[in-house]
Amino acid sequence: MSLSAPPPPSAPSLPRKSSMPPIVDVDTRLLILGSLPGEASLAAQRYYGHPRNHFWLLMEHVIEAPLIALDYAERIARLRSHHVGLWDMIASATRPGSLDQHIRAVEPNALRPLIAQLPHLRAIGLNGAKAAQLAEKQLGTPEALAVHRLPSSSPAHVVPIAHKIEAWRVLHPYC
Template identity: 55%
Template sequence: MTTSPRKRGFPPVVDARTRLLILGSLPGEASLAAGEYYGNPRNAFWRLLEGVLDEALVPLPYAERLAVLQRHGVGLWDVVAEAERRGSLDSSILKPDANDLLALVETLPALRAVAFNGGTAARLGSRLLAPAADRLALIALPSSSPAHAARSLAQKAAAWSVLTSVLDARSTRSD
């Protein structure tokens, strides 16, 4: 039996101001090829965050998108560090090695919540972060992936709008 190619994710995009950490499962083929989180133009991630942050992201170059996220206290990473996978579907992930999520959250003094982008990220990540659940909100979100077509963009946006409460005006924002 042949093994699937081993795929490795990206480093975290966080800093000491990160209040919300959004975790995906493992970057898909388009993202890996682009070297960017949510690099598939059909993935709704950047459009969904535009609604959460009330700021344009899609037209910006990637580095500027990340700068906007960090300015708003949003960090990115993935639950899976590397795994075997053919294609981009989470259902094709085999032999996953997890990122050390607990170690990362311990380095983020302002962190208030972790949001999981999709069911696989939520299932795996919730287990890994269970010891921190008493001090962090763990939020499961519908996947922004184009493969998750069970919900419309509007339905996904309504679910993702819960993130605005994590990033509300009462929190310390450094612009």
């Protein structure tokens, strides 16, 4: 009779995290795509809801109009007035915490159907490496759109803010 070791305990399954609906309209010319909202954003149901995320500061430089001092609804209205839309590449995934490196079991958002509904879309800004990686898989190289890989607005992406601002300013002509 041989004895075998009991199977290892299974890792607790992580709950799936789901992205928020896109913020776009028929006049959207620039679509900013992140990966999957972090914990603070999901809890508040607000894009870029972590207070240390640089997104709103970066977008102030892109659209050349104040955003940080505004409440969330006013920020979104201001982005829309500059023809900027927001969404994420991931519809749902598992991830402990907020770091992109821990994202697993990805279900992508249906990006192509959304793009087809945006007749004035001219450019996509990919916020961070994970968003860029997923967009390449899903979109390839779209002929009619300018696609810009951007440094992540996350505070975990340690790059001088001046460098991030300079990189993100490439989006200004589309606003």
